[in-house]
Amino acid sequence: MSRFLPSRAAAVAQLAAFLPNAGAHYANQRNADLGPAARDNVSLLSPAVRHRLISEAEIASAVLDRFAFSTSEKFIQEVCWRTYWKGWLELRPRVWTQYQTELAAQIARISDGPALDRPLRKRVQAALDGNTGIACFDAWVEELRSTGYLHNHTRMWFASIWIFTLNLPWTLGADFFYRHLLDGDPASNTLSWRWVAGLQTRGKHYLARADNIRKYTGNRWWPQGELNEDAAPLPPDDLPAAGRIGELPQPKPGLRTGLWLHEDDLCAESWPALDGRDVVAIGGDVTPAARSGLPVSDAVIGWTEAALTDGLARAGTHHGAPAARIRPGERQRWLTDHRIEQVVTAYATVGPVADAVAALERELDRRGIALVRVRRAWDTAFWPHAAKGFFQLREKIRPVLAELGIP
Ligand SMILES: Cc1cc2nc3c(=O)[nH]c(=O)nc-3n(C[C@H](O)[C@H](O)[C@H](O)COP(=O)(O)OP(=O)(O)OC[C@H]3O[C@@H](n4cnc5c(N)ncnc54)[C@H](O)[C@@H]3O)c2cc1C
CATH class of the missing domain: 3.40.50.620 (HUPs)
Structure with a gap:
């Protein structure tokens, strides 16, 4: 049975079960992906929180009821990454439309029609089928298809191999994630793929390395000699300036x-x-x-x-x-x-x-x-701090939590 149940009751129970691990255990162990059967180092809350069966504010309150901020800071920061990506995209909605335009062009290249690129279609299909010959990557394809989830570190390795080793268009990889992730989210997904590609933080890309994969998968995978560990970031695209988060009218009483x-x-x-x-x-x-x-x-x-x-x-x-x-x-x-x-x-x-x-x-x-x-107070309070890098928002976590009445 899936461990991701689509109900608030299941999300609340999942948070309660994970809570003892949200402090030092999470801070020290969260980067390890020891396989689908060993996931007590992460919360597995993303499908629920993405659909707000449970809210970020509730999660932060429960964690801070149990741990000091200093002990649970890493976990709270990760929760705030979702907030950051959402705020960042709200401030620059054109990045979403650019992604969609680029994705449509790439889909045309792998679909029957005048733009069809047969060799590209074959290579994309091999990746989507988990048939690349890179054993860890092929296993992650199967895991994504069968569970609707991948560990965060694995998502980073996956995206990096897709872009820099398999040399496939990043938008098609982002789309594959978005079509299969139970937590699929326009902001977290698109901007994380952009980040791996080096488009989000100019000139800084994420390169998956065989030794890093070996270390954090507990020796389950070691794609030695199979990865391009020297690739350059993708060429930068146009980043629009950040807009503003507007005020919203209130519902009228008496209607x-x-x-x-x-x-x-x-x-x-x-x-x-x-x-x-x-x-x-x-x-x-x-x-x-x-x-x-x-x-x-x-x-x-x-x-x-x-x-x-x-x-x-x-x-x-x-x-x-x-x-x-x-x-x-x-x-x-x-x-x-x-x-x-x-x-x-x-x-x-x-x-x-x-x-x-x-x-x-x-x-x-x-x-x-x-x-x-x-709009929830959490978003209204945090999003204005998402205009620049995550560091700027991270500095505001404590004051914003205080402003929201979260101890
Ligand atoms: C290429 C790529 C694509 C991704 N696509 C998505 C997506 O479509 N939807 C999605 O929800 N997350 C996405 N993420 C972020 C992250 O991988 C997942 O949120 C996380 O793995 C969910 O597992 P968890 O709930 O056990 O996380 P935990 O480690 O337990 O973290 C707790 C919560 O913090 C939030 N969180 C943690 N890490 C991140 C992060 N890097 N970015 C944003 N929020 C985070 C999530 O809400 C998560 O439930 C992506 C990351 C990468 C690298």
Whole structure:
């Protein structure tokens, strides 16, 4: 059975089980990937936190209830890497559209049509099939396909081998991850691939080395002589200047309010700015297939849909309102049946979910109903510090936690 269960109850239990290891054990052991059966050195919370079945603030509070900041700092920092990547991409959404344009061009090169590059298609297919002859890489392909997860260090080695040893377009590798990772996330995934390639921190790339792989996999793998350990970073691309994180209007009191859930935040029990609002119905939908123009794994689709079911059930109980998945053709009926006057949804970050929310907004607009996005205090407080490197945000972790009332 998968160890990643798509429910809040499972995420809360997973956090409780991992908590004793979130201090020194994590700080010392987190870089080791000793195989899928030995994962007590990492939390395995990423699918849950990416979909906000559990929030970063809850995780930080639980960890700091148990450990001093100095003991759990490494773990809290890693949680903040997600926040940093999300904030960074929010400030530069054009990097996402550039990625999509480049990805579409590379997909055209491996698809039937005028741009088809047969040798490239063959090499990409060998990598996607786990048929490269580099034993560790081929095993990681199989692990990703069968579990929807890879350890962080392994993701770094994988991306590096894809780009610098196999010489494949980085966007196709990022897309393969995004289509198969249960925690697949536009910001963490795209920007981590960019970071490995040397596009994110100019001129600094990540090169996988056989000895490093041997050390951190406990001798399970040693691709000696098989990796390009001398490659140069990819040539830099245009980095847009950082924009600003805008203010959001609040939901109006006194209106019949529908809540709209999506896969960026499936915990409507703790959305801000809902106190005193008249919640009359809860709807929602997920669009995991929109992650890519290529097929998204059944595991990702099934997991995301089950997480929505869990989120709707909890939200319905909490707000005392009927809750149901609403497909695009059923929206009109949902709005009229419940006489909804405003719809409130969680702020969706740059990517396909934000696109789906924007489409919903246009539809509501035509019916004269406002869509109001609410953003968690965690994001509002941290994202402005994501304009530069992670170091700048890292320096703000303690003051921001204090500002948020997290001890
Ligand atoms: C090439 C590449 C692609 C990646 N793609 C994704 C992705 O699509 N989605 C995703 O959630 N993470 C991605 N990551 C980040 C990281 O690998 C995973 O979040 C982490 O491995 C999840 O395992 P865990 O929950 O056991 O992490 P832990 O080590 O237990 O960390 C705790 C939490 O901190 C956060 N976190 C830890 N490391 C990172 C990191 N480097 N970047 C961002 N957040 C982090 C996650 O929320 C994680 O659940 C990627 C990293 C690389 C190198």
